Amino acid sequence: MIAWDPIYAHPLPEGHRFPMLKYELIPEQLLHEGVITEANLFSPNKVSEEIILLTHDQDYWRQLKTLSLPAKEQRRIGFPLSAQLIDREMRIAQGTIDAAYYAFDNGCAFNVAGGTHHAGSNWGEGFCMLNDQAIAANYLLSQKLVSKILIIDLDVHQGNGTAEIFRDERRVFTLSMHGEKNFPFRKEQSGKDIGLDDGINDDIYLNILHSNMNELLSFKPDFVFYLAGVDVLESDKLGKLALSKAGCKERDNIVLQFCKDNNLPVQISMGGGYSPNIKDIVDAHCNTFKLGIDIFD
Numbered sequence: 001m002i003a004w005d006p007i008y009a010h011p012l013p014e015g016h017r018f019p020m021l022k023y024e025l026i027p028e029q030l031l032h033e034g035v036i037t038e039a040n041l042f043s044p045n046k047v048s049e050e051i052i053l054l055t056h057d058q059d060y061w062r063q064l065k066t067l068s069l070p071a072k073e074q075r076r077i078g079f080p081l082s083a084q085l086i087d088r089e090m091r092i093a094q095g096t097i098d099a100a101y102y103a104f105d106n107g108c109a110f111n112v113a114g115g116t117h118h119a120g121s122n123w124g125e126g127f128c129m130l131n132d133q134a135i136a137a138n139y140l141l142s143q144k145l146v147s148k149i150l151i152i153d154l155d156v157h158q159g160n161g162t163a164e165i166f167r168d169e170r171r172v173f174t175l176s177m178h179g180e181k182n183f184p185f186r187k188e189q190s191g192k193d194i195g196l197d198d199g200i201n202d203d204i205y206l207n208i209l210h211s212n213m214n215e216l217l218s219f220k221p222d223f224v225f226y227l228a229g230v231d232v233l234e235s236d237k238l239g240k241l242a243l244s245k246a247g248c249k250e251r252d253n254i255v256l257q258f259c260k261d262n263n264l265p266v267q268i269s270m271g272g273g274y275s276p277n278i279k280d281i282v283d284a285h286c287n288t289f290k291l292g293i294d295i296f297d
Contacts, residue, residue, distance in 0.1 A: 001102035002027065002036065002289070003095030003111040005043045007088045022273060025282045026112050030289055044095035046087060047135065051097070054138040055131060055165060057122035064129060077124040089130040092116065096132040096269055097139050100223070103265040104145075107296035108256065110289060114269030115227040117159035118184065125161065126183060133225040133269055134165045137172055140223060147171065150221035150264070152255055153190075154209070155229030155271040156182060156239040163188035173219045177209060179240050191219075198240040202247030205232070209251060213258050224264045226255055229271030230284035238274045245280070249287040256295045268292060 008023035030036045052061055063069040067081045074080055095111045102109035116128035124130075133151060140146045151166075151174045153159035158178040166172040173191040180195030187193070192215075194208060230248055231239040243251070259266040268288065273281040 001099065001106065001109045002030075002041050003044050003092075003099050003109075003113075004041050005091050005095070007084070007091055008113045010084055010088050021278050022270075022281050022285060023112055025278065026270075026285050026289070029282055029286050033286075035286075035290055035293065042098065044091050044098050046090035047094035047097065047130075051135060051139050052090075052093070052130065054142055055121065055135045056119075060122040064124075069124075073123065077129060078127045086129070089116070089132075093130050093132040093135045096136040096225075096267060100136050100140060100225075100265075100267045103223075103267045107260065108266050108268065108292040110292065111267070111269045115155060115229060115271030117153055117155065117162045117227055117271070118157070120161040120164040120188075123161070126157065128161060131161050131165060133227065133267070134162050136267065137166075137225060141171055146223040148173070148219060148221045149223050149225065150216055150219060151175065151225045151227070152216075153177070153227040154232070154251060154255070155227050156231040156236070156241055157229070157272065158182075158184060158187050158193065158195075159190065159227065160184045160186070160188040163190040163193075166191075173216070173221065175212070175216065177212075182238075182240055196241065199242050201242045202244055202250070205241070205243055206247060206250055206254065209254055213254060216258075217262065221264060224259050224266040226259075226266050226268045227271045228252055228255075228268055228285075228288045229273060230281060230288075231272035231274055233273070233275055233280060233284060235275040235277065235280045236273065237276055238272070245284050245287065248284050249291065252288045252291050253295075256291055260295050266292075
């Protein structure tokens with residue numbers, strides 16, 4: 001099952017609208033190719049305040065919902081707040097929670113949006129305000145649906161917000177494999193950080209990832225959240241790495257086959273992608289969906 005809602009494609013201020021196109025085009029492409037049907041899509045409600053406060057600081061959340069966050073903090077996020085943007089973040093977070101439930105039933109489930117990993121417990125940053133996978137992880141733990149969670153973050157940017165949120169939480173292990181010299185320039189400490197040099201190609205990237213995957217089993221997780229950003233592509237204008245679409249697809253294959261082989265349900269959020277040609281972004285994201293469907297069919 002796939003979380004998607006028209007508000008995911010909410011137009012941002014001028015200069016930020018292009019990346020939002022993918023939220024419309026991904027489900028359209030999957031439907032066009034016959035990979036999914038309308039029955040595979042669901043539209044989430046807004047996450048409750050009670051669930052948000054399992055992860056985010058109460059005063060920070062109050063400033064978000066009342067649109068009273070100081071201008072300096074809004075600049076850190078990257079655009080001015082609006083009620084519709086907050087609504088969008090709340091629906092994305094609930095979509096990730098709902099997708100986690102579907103993953104329990106089907107092995108794998110997706111959120112077309114999400115991957116808002118720069119949002120910390122009391123800050124927003126890098127276009128992220130509420131951390132959807134952290135919120136979902138804390139919710140699963142609070143409901144005693146799982147005992148240990150693994151978060152695999154392969155966006156090109158470090159999951160600094162996720163790392164900060166779970167810094168003292170022994171039931172959650174965070175792996176972030178990212179460009180070492182890329183944003184955010186002040187890194188937090190994940191459970192394991194793998195900082196990559198600029199220009200890493202398919203072979204080097206995939207060898208590093210593959211060599212680290214089996215180590216994760218020592219944590220003995222019973223659920224996985226996977227952030228599958230496609231800003232690792234060579235074509236990405238912000239990423240600084242050099243993966244091909246085939247390399248990005250194999251990256252996903254390594255992670256998803258790991259989950260399948262070890263009977264680990266996995267929720268996938270899409271994360272970043274900023275290639276100038278929108279087709280490159282959509283193709284790479286659609287490959288993630290296709291692999292998940294094939295592997296967990």
